[in-house]
Amino acid sequence: MTGARSSGPALAVVGATGAVGTVLLQMLSQRADVWGDIRLVASARSAGRTLAVRAEKTEVLALTEDAFDGLGPGDVAVFLTPAEVSVRWAPVVTARGVVVVDQSAAFREDPEVPLVVPEVNGHAVRTRPRGIVATPDCVTAGMIAALGALHAEYSLSELALSSYQAASAAGRAGSEVLRRQLSLVAGTSLGEQPGDVRRAVGEDTGPFPAPLALNVVPWSGELREDGWSSHELAVRQETRRILDLPELPVAVTCVQVPVVTGHSLTVRARFENEVAAPHARQVLDAAPGVVLVDDPAAGEFPTPADAAGTDPAWVGRVRVSLDDRHALEFFVCADNLRKGAALNATQIAELIAGEFA
Template identity: 85%
Template sequence: MSPHRSAPAPALAVVGATGAVGTILLQILSQRADVWGDIRLIASSRSAGRVLAVRGEETEVLALTEDAFEGLGAGDVVLFLTPAEVSAHWAPVATARGAVVVDQSAAFREDPEVPLVVPEVNGHAVRSRPRGIVAGPDCVTAAMIAAVGALHAEYGLAELAVSSYQAASRSGRAGAEALRRQLTQVAGSPLGELPGDVRRAVGEDTGPFAAPLALNVVPWSGELRADGWSSHELAVRAETRRILGLDSLPVAVTCVQVPVVTGHSLTVRARFEREVAAAPAREVLEAAPGVVLVDDPAAGEFPTPADAAGTDPAWVGRLRSSLDDPRALEFFVCADNLRKGAALNAAQISELIAGEFA
């Protein structure tokens, strides 16, 4: 036990440890300050028995059963990197034992008794958790919210319009593998100049996407909702409002899938309560936690998904004042959707909770 601790270090259980986000999470645990005692890895029965490296030690993956939570209690954290239906079923099992749940799925994001947290923006919210659960946002929201939140704190956000350009790995390994498979199919075909050539080369093998993604752009992500909106677009709207505490904020979102393996990008138009210029806004973003400003178009310096992949911060560039509104800014932001958009945010939330019991 550390000489600075008055109690044993809390345990951390990672449910979904063998998935795409789980793999990144285990890397992060080895790179950040070690605040954990026992680390327990849990996954579906298909992955049970696998041995993974955590903090340089080999750890066997347990099957997701009630026995997997045995011995966990007050002060311990159970981190869910699982589909919503899995989190909804098993999170109450963990909280019933006294552990705090950090869930990265959509299962609890709309629950008013579950705080929705991005530590750089509203980390204080983790302390109020009536159900013993803290939720992390959608990876698109997470990619932009540190930058938007910093500007809101300075200028007061009044309106937001975003378009997302989402990486295939948003759909996990299935999405990344589908894109790679489609690119291989397209590369091996004698493509002509007809628009239908890509679709013919890919055939019905669109994977988790609504249309072929290779050499294409698909203006759809999620499930159909009223008036033609998608579930992912409405989620970004609702989550931005919750995290910033702006229940009536006008938010317009268009979600687009692009043929990139890792790294979400967004164009953002933010309108504020008072006038704002690009120069002071740059200073705000340069000082914002979790944000890196890369903004010199004359030198060819602006963020791309290739820059953001494998890194922690949100990369912001192309910052400029609106041409027709002195209260608006336009900018571009990129972030690793698996790391910044999911695993890192979950790890940061978990560490905040662990700090309460130090």
């Protein structure tokens, strides 16, 4: 445990030893310190480990009711856990008066749980009938600040996008299997003939349905009706909720790519108002949480290698559709562990802490 609690609210980080939890703990040392007691909570197998938080050694507690003793109204618990864990434990914590910020898919479609990205709809944090605030999927979180700024200016009417998702979205298992696969195919001519990569990788596909090294996999999630994946439908629904556009036409294709960290998206957004590319660039350049990198003539455009380890969404390749002056096309990259998950949860927790300051 940490030392004596300060006057700030307490923060419990549930799932502190996972990939997103590791990033969130780093952020706590980099951002303004608004917290008193910080508790680290994880599964029983991680209990007893010590991790550095704000230059202090903090013991990881097992996820039991005892881990939340002494917490109450004004305190916050961030859940970085699978949905089934959040469903089981979030109500236990909110029963104490603690506000839960949940990063899983457990509550994203619950009408009594606000789905929040602070740069777009931070005001929604204040209305939480169940004492829970949900964060969107890392794909949605990576693009929504840019899209929200454009919507505020031009009024979004239709959206089509493709995601190019990093292996780390599947946690450490995703990153590790990609690294293993890359080591198996390094220095070979694999990928030139059908079946080359599959033979080299064998059964070691980890959380992905096909080899990721030297490959792209046009699938993420579980199969749903008419060939859509659960992940594609989730991005569609989350975008509608965050922008408060429940009837917005949205088409999504999710693709896994051999990148360790950093999701990318191609976006075609159609608006009610006509769009001019120079003005759209000004809107994006001024948008909170967005960095505009858009000079193709100089070879300047965002890539996931640029976004990795950074907080903003990087946007470039901004251009008006050749066939429709109401449509804008752009490319966006964001670190899926930071912007897509840990940062969003941290920002929400800080907004809630500010209510009790």
